[in-house]
């Protein structure tokens with residue numbers, strides 16, 4: 412047995428101690444992708460119907476909504492009936508949050524997740540802890556020729572600042588090595604330190620916000636820095652453009668793969684090495700592309716994305732409109748994986764904020780500033796003017812206790828984040844206008 416296999420086996424065994432079902436589930440999803448297209452759809456549809464029935468029985472929000480519209484979930488027999496099921500909006504999530512939890516869920520079964528999302532309207536959802544979330548990224552890494560325990564260099568936000576859990580986390584991940592460049596604050600010093608560690612751990616995988624990874628790639632190319640090549644670059648949070656892809660590939664000497672997901676539902680789709688589209692994780696998510704009246708558009712046409720998460724029973728998201736637009740690609744991928752394809756999403760754009768000293772703050776990170784208090788605002792936008800000054804434009808939730816104080820805290824934190832180098836103000840408004848249908852929630856005039 413090769414050393415590589417020993418390391419991976421050890422990693423998976425350790426993981427199984429925490430989640431006993433991890434390895435069988437990973438094997439199951441690896442098998443699913445090679446079922447025929449019809450078999451995958453049949454599996455998806457069976458799970459979709461089970462979730463509908465479950466939501467009707469155990470979740471008061473759905474039971475009341477279905478009853479009010481005279482909808483009997485057991486009559487939703489075929490996929491073409493599914494458009495009778497009402498869509499779920501971000502406003503629904505905000506208003507009905509407490510009634511969306513299953514009566515079977517105990518608080519210990521749930522983990523909260525919050526997001527600014529792609530529309531600047533913060534929401535929160537619960538995830539079901541016992542779901543083996545890692546199976547989806549493991550399958551994706553498998554496409555790219557990588558084992559679950561590869562060394563990773565991340566350009567991302569700090570998920571956990573508590574040193575104790577960081578220590579435990581490091582012990583848990585050992586012997587896998589992971590390094591992080593905090594996308595919230597990127598400057599020459601932090602990049603130099605990150606690249607020093609990069610040479611030491613020789614990561615096989617680089618992962619991060621596309622804007623921040625691209626910034627790093629430009630830095631590397633400008634200075635002609637040579638690095639040990641990873642095997643794959645995994646970018647997320649907004650679709651990678653063709654120019655960004657070329658630049659990132661050149662800087663790191665490895666292929667760039669797009670992955671699509673969100674904090675409400677983590678794993679939705681990802682590219683395989685053939686890059687003929689993004690494979691939708693159709694065995695565990697039902698992703699639809701809908702017209703304005705919530706009927707499916709013709710395959711290949713652009714529509715509003717609606718997600719049904721087939722793994723999360725305790726806080727069901729059924730036909731959830733996440734604010735993105737996209738389209739299915741009506742063809743099969745030549746890689747042999749039969750999970751259906753979608754095109755890159757539309758509607759997620761964020762600028763980078765620049766400080767007078769040349770440092771930058773990643774726009775993708777800024778979408779998370781209200782994550783700790785998602786109920787305090789109905790919508791927000793970060794706007795940098797030509798003189799570097801920054802407005803946090805918000806539609807406040809005036810029914811939220813002490814909302815003015817909460818907003819002031821966010822302002823003060825952001826000002827510290829920008830090292831007090833630029834003035835940061837809160838601007839309360841009744842409405843944030845869209846520009847050509849899209850809200851740029853991090854906007855820079857510089």
Ligand SMILES: [Zn+2]
Nearest residue numbers: 683685744746
């Ligand atoms: Zn493929």
